[in-house]
Amino acid sequence: MNSAEISTSKSLLWLVAVGFFMQTLDATIINTALPAMAASLGESPLRMQSVIVAYALTMAMLIPASGWIADRFGARRVFFLAIVLFVVGSIACASSHGLGQLVAARVLQGAGGAMLLPVGRLALLRSVPRSEFVHAMSFVAIPGLIGPLLGPTLGGWLVQYASWHWIFLINVPVGLAGCIATLKIMPELRATALARFDGAGYALLAFGMVAVSLALDGVSELGLPRVGVLVLMVFGFASLVAYWAHAARRPDPLFSPAMLRIPTYSVGLAGNLFSRLGSGCMPFLVPLLLQVSMGYSPLHAGLTMLPIAMAGMAMKRFAPPLIKRHGYRRVLVVNTVLVGGSMATFALAAPGQPLALLLLQLLVFGAVNSLQFTAMNTVTLRDLTPDMASSGNSLFSMVQMLAMSLAVAAASTVLAGFTELFGKAEPVDTLHAFQATFAGMGLVTIASALIFWHLPHQALLVQPEQPEVSGQG
Structure with missing residues (x-):
């Protein structure tokens, strides 16, 4: 590979990484802005979940078709269109005057976001030497960790010192630069023989x-x-x-049933869906609790989410030794209970609660949730054969996004039910509804430990080697 090819390869890595960063940032930046958005649109902050659900669900829907679309129309054209859709959707979100308009704009934004990582990953797969692919995907995955880390805090800061519209408008200059870079850097790759789309x-x-x-x-x-x-x-x-x-x-x-005959894949896929159905609601519920029932400002609510991300990143280095020593099944069964239990501790949250206790709760949840993601991701993907790897990872990514959508929808339904049960007249009743919701969603997560108990015995003592490239934690 000559110097020009190396420079192009590095530029392509940065382009895909920035696109992935935009996608993951926008999935989390909105969480701390929901109360301000609700006030501006004349809605209850407890009825804003469709803004998150629409984005995640659209991404889950389009992920299965993204590879075929890129093969049919070319990676450069589709990646360019994805950025354009994302930017247009962002402008439409900022211009929305009602909840229905905002949800429709989030669908458009999600349609663009759904294509960014899969098409970018496909471009890397076909242009980066096989020996360097794992390193390339590890580089691209870094923004997937930084986006959720910055999202809640940046969203809170923009809401407090500007307006909620800027959480979408900041995508515009980045997107325009991405469009120009795509035309210059992204290779026009497409399949030589196009498979029939199901x-x-x-x-x-x-x-x-x-x-x-x-x-x-x-x-x-x-x-x-x-x-x-x-x-x-x-x-x-x-x-x-x-x-x-x-x-x-x-x-x-689209997805072969033969993959589900691999025990680690089928159990890991089901475990991912149902455990994330519980824990996936936390980025939505915690900022709402802090602002609606505990009097936190948007910026302070965003800052309190940092311990989750920091503990999660710190836990990454301890996860492989723990799994090697105790095995996937024991780690996942015990840790799933710990994740659910740490969620349930938020049922004790109250306005007079010491900040140190809240930070401890957030740190513990962030650590065990990170261990959960590492163990679930690696055990799910590790036994896929090379010919199943691409399809298996796409189905896995789809399930992750679907779980995010279902988690927020389920938590909102539970929260609405408890709000009605405790009444809406006093703020304390809203607090009680939040407390009961955290306890209920924690129990949902604990119940998913039964799924991981069915992991095969041969998956007990193997060290994880599969890189986490799905980008969802």
Whole structure:
């Protein structure tokens, strides 16, 4: 590889890394801004979850199609379009005057964000030497850790000293620079032989995810009657089951059922979904609790999220030795209980609570949650064969984004139920609703430990070697 090729390769790495940073930053920067956005739009801060759900769900829907779209239209064209959609969606978010407009703009923004990492990863796979691919993906994954670290604090600072509109407008100059860089740096890569896209399977999968998410979100946000929620839920699960029946009959499905016959992959995938269904609500619930019920400013609420990220990064170095010594199954079963238990401790939160105790709660949750992600990610991906690696990682990424969407929707439904139970007249009643919600979602997380108990014995004492490249923790 000559000097010009090395320079182009490094530039491509930075381009993909910045795109990934934009995606992960926007997934978390909005959390501390929800109360201010709600006040500006004339909504209750407890009914703003659809802003997060719309973004995560759109990304989950488009991830399965991203590889085929890049092969069909070319990596440069699709990556450029992804940045344009992301920037246009950001401008539309900042210009929104109602919750419905904001949700629609977040869908557009999520459509762009969904393409950034998968298409960028595909470009690296086809342009970076195989011997350097793991190093390249490790470099690209770093912004995926920095984005969630900066997001809540940056969002709180912008809300407090500017306005919530700037959490979206800051994407515009970065996006414009990314568009110019894409045209100069991104290679025009596409598949020599384009596989047939499984449109029917994709429709079943997408409808199932949307229906289940809307059913959960429908109770608290859409005001759907119980029969409507039940119908959506039944159709959603039926569509998901129908997809796997459809995939079993096709020679080239989106996701092959053969992957689910790998015990570590199937158990890890299910464990990821259900454990994140509980713990994935924390970035949404904690800033709301601090601002709505404990009187924190947006900036202070954002700063209190830093201990979670810092403890999570510190735990990364201890995770491999722990897993090597105790094995995946023991670590995941015990640690899942610890994650749920640390979530449930927030049921003790109150306005007069010492700051040191709150920081301790956040540090403990950040540490055990980071260990959970490391163990879940590595055990899920480690036994995939080379021919299944790309498809398996795409399904894994989709499940992660779906879990984020379902977690926020489920937590909002539980919070709405407890708010109605305790009444809305006094702030203390809102606090009680938050406390009960943390306890309930903690129990949901603890229940998912039963899934990890079914990990095979041969997965007990193997040190993780699979790099975490999915970008979701």
